[in-house]
Amino acid sequence: MNLNIEFYASLMKYLPPGKSRFRREVKVDDDITLSRLISQFHISEAEAHLVLVNGHFVNCGEDRAQRKLTEGDTVSIWPPVAGG
């Protein structure tokens, strides 16, 4: 199935080649979980600090391991960042 991935800040280096600044459409296994998707792109657990699926947070650990993805989902990932 096709998914949209968005990697930001220092995680941009893990994006496959493509035109858009942060976004890629990628083909993945139909039964892929969120944590498998993250490791497939070589992003470590510590680096995947903020993870959103369609704009909603998914906590690290079990929630990500359990979380199934569906066609067309957008997964956005940030390393530990802050501002203010």
Place this chain on the structure above:
Amino acid sequence: MSWTRKILRVDLSKGSCKSEPLNMEWAKLYLGQRGLASKYLSEEVDPKCDALGPDNKMIMATGPLTGTMASTGGRYSVITKGPLTGAIACSNSGGFFGAELKYAGWDMIIFEGKSDKPVYLLVQDDKAELRSAEHLWGKTAWATDDSIHATHQDPQMRVACIGRTAENGCLYAAIMNDRHRAAGRSGVGTVMASKNLKAVAVRGTQGIGNVDDAEAFASATNDGKAVLAENAVTGQGLPAYGTQVLMNVINGVGGLPARNMRDVGFEGAEHISAEAMAEPRKSDGKPNLTTNGACFGCTIACGRISTVDPTHFSVKDKPQYQGSSGGLEYEAAWSLGADTGIDDLDAITYVNFLCNEDGMDPISYGATVAAAMEMFEDGVITTKETGGIELRFGDAKAFVALTEQFVSGGAFSADLGMGSKRLTEKYGKPDLSMTVKGQEFPAYDPRGIQGIGLNYATSNRGACHLRGYTIASEVLGIPVKTELNDTDGKAELVKAFQDATALVDSAGLCIFTTFAWGMDNIAPQIDAACEGDWSVENCLETGERIWNMERLFNEAAGFTADDDKLPKRLLEEAIKHGPTKGQVSRLGEMLPKYYEARGWTADGKIPDETRQRLSL
């Protein structure tokens, strides 16, 4: 010294400068900087006074850790009654000015009265004198800084000054120090202008001595620095991307307001983000971000130094703006960008330069322009008011022209300088002002993120993220993640952030340390530097005491629970799309719990037992 135990009192009406001892009884209760100066203000100023009259005072205050080897220990604050809000104002700034003031041997300077003619204060260690500033009046903050340096021929001298917007009566004028650093919010620069005080120039050579327990202090500050270096946010994220990394995060979670908060979510966010700032541009192959920068003694270095594309319309014929200067921080990028609907990075970087050059708060300025843009699009104001400018959302050329017109006091500048509350009231559209207590919102929408709305509503200086940055928890998961749209537990969360921040702002440290430090990292540094008990518990109680004291000042100034509110738009107009679709702020669920958590009455008053508990 942690405290120098000396105050410089400058009577501008009489032209006198006198030294007096610091009240150490108060220092033990209020620590320094924000807390201690607010205590002096509360004792010496009638909260009902005219903020721009001679009875108001303006205090420049350092904290006990300012100028020491503690990381980020370079902060100072300006405390006064604010003209934008009529509430207590406290604006905090980094750079190098605060540490220099400490090296000159002063904990704080209290300015009172009003000078007949423009003056600047020259402080060289123990010597302080007022000098004529008639040749500086009418100059920008940058030109003032240059001129004072040229006069005194001392590159080590540090200058805090106002630009033309303050002189013109803009109610959100800032005090600029070290060119790009600002005591930015609530119009502290306007108070300085009202006293005919153009600048404060300081040179100190006395260094720091008398730390209470030097060995323990070296050890506590070293431990603190190790924590900052090892933490991924303060060690890597902030130096590399600055605060601007939040642009895509906040947009991604459905919390980024746009176009005067008419919308939530900005389609142009990525073009004005930290990642965009780091990309090489086509014209000269250089990125907008030239380098990062640090304030005095800071081991984080989140500051941005930027250049505008020299071929960009805003600076093409202006070589003086083609060099590098203070770049965009997140809040400014939001107000000057998303809130005006403008996604032109170079245009908003240039407008930010102008805000620094002429000393104004970019948050209030951008948000006031956004309110004006909405009124223009609604036909409430026309080119007749704006000086011929078609003031539409998203129009970078119009925004640049408007800002150039504004800083030089041209058409529409008196209106824009009022801030959005007075501006929208003047044109009969008060509901279009996105403010609390008259001060404009920063870059987080209270409909998408519940706790920050409660913090805005209850902030003692009007809408402000830096009074209690619950975004750390609600979005960034620091120290623990709470749900954006939950209201449960938010009263306690807001109180905890507000109290801890009040303490950090009173110590001389930067609030960004708290992305890595807890009170257990901060208290030992204060405890080693200062005499008295500065345990974690006492530090937290001191923060709570300061918060309540500020509230008492506002109460005496005439504020009530009725001022702890958010604009109707945020309570009634639901977010139209994105992950937070359908949400409004549920302030009403949180506010009673907040009063209860604070030990206040149901109508937001501080009862005797809470006063007694906090020794108020």
